[in-house]
Amino acid sequence: MSSINDTKRILWHEMGHFCVDIQKSIHHKDYYVNELSIKYKTRNDDNIEWYGLVQMLPTIKWVEIPKDSSFMAYSLISLTSACIFETIYFNNILNESKKLDDCFGLKNQCLGKGDWNSYHNILSEMRKLHEYIRGKKDVNQFMEIDYVEIIKEKIDKMVEFQQALVEIINPLAEKIEKDFLSKDSPSPYCYKISGEALNSLREEVFKVSNEYGFSTVVSELRIILIDNYNSFIKKYAQIEPDKI
Numbered sequence: 001m002s003s004i005n006d007t008k009r010i011l012w013h014e015m016g017h018f019c020v021d022i023q024k025s026i027h028h029k030d031y032y033v034n035e036l037s038i039k040y041k042t043r044n045d046d047n048i049e050w051y052g053l054v055q056m057l058p059t060i061k062w063v064e065i066p067k068d069s070s071f072m073a074y075s076l077i078s079l080t081s082a083c084i085f086e087t088i089y090f091n092n093i094l095n096e097s098k099k100l101d102d103c104f105g106l107k108n109q110c111l112g113k114g115d116w117n118s119y120h121n122i123l124s125e126m127r128k129l130h131e132y133i134r135g136k137k138d139v140n141q142f143m144e145i146d147y148v149e150i151i152k153e154k155i156d157k158m159v160e161f162q163q164a165l166v167e168i169i170n171p172l173a174e175k176i177e178k179d180f181l182s183k184d185s186p187s188p189y190c191y192k193i194s195g196e197a198l199n200s201l202r203e204e205v206f207k208v209s210n211e212y213g214f215s216t217v218v219s220e221l222r223i224i225l226i227d228n229y230n231s232f233i234k235k236y237a238q239i240e241p242d243k244i
């Protein structure tokens with residue numbers, strides 16, 4: 001792929017995180033997106049690598065996340081959405097076939113390998129917190145498979161929202177490529193979006209998220225996770241979980 005397509009691919013991936021994380025910051029006001037960055041480097045094997053980051057502050061340890069089912073829901077949605085957005089870019093825009101597990105998996109070539117690991121680190125801490133759900137097939141089926149499929153199914157249907165994101169991502173990708181080329185394609189390279197530029201992007205994404213229903217979908221996905229999580233706790237611990 002050309003550098004512009006590489007940039008768009010990474011932007012679609014990181015936008016999957018960003019679109020959810022800014023919703024998280026509404027419900028969990030102590031947390032905020034501090035930076036979105038797109039990076040490039042030449043690896044030791046002479047291959048090139050584009051990647052990115054959405055930095056949310058303050059940082060939180062894995063062990064703390066399952067203690068708040070709402071925060072856990074947003075975290076799992078964000079970790080999954082990045083690769084869902086990336087597959088949308090390949091399948092719907094480039095017309096190239098790409099399955100979710102081509103991104104969200106353990107293979108070295110999976111851009112979302114770190115996201116997959118983070119998702120399962122959260123589940124691991126969930127099982128440590130609630131030992132009585134460890135090894136339960138219905139819990140594993142929902143948390144590891146069904147919930148991911150539910151997230152994907154809902155986002156895949158949001159065609160108008162996806163089209164609105166194209167209008168946001170394409171100009172940004174062109175801006176990044178212009179900056180990259182003007183600096184003679186340096187390695188390493190980092191394009192940071194922060195401060196006022198980040199606020200502007202946040203407002204733009206909020207607008208289309210609200211207009212085309214993505215905010216509502218994230219809220220629905222949050223409730224689905226909370227309801228199932230509390231149901232499993234009640235079922236196997238035989239106690240009433242704390243109210244959210």
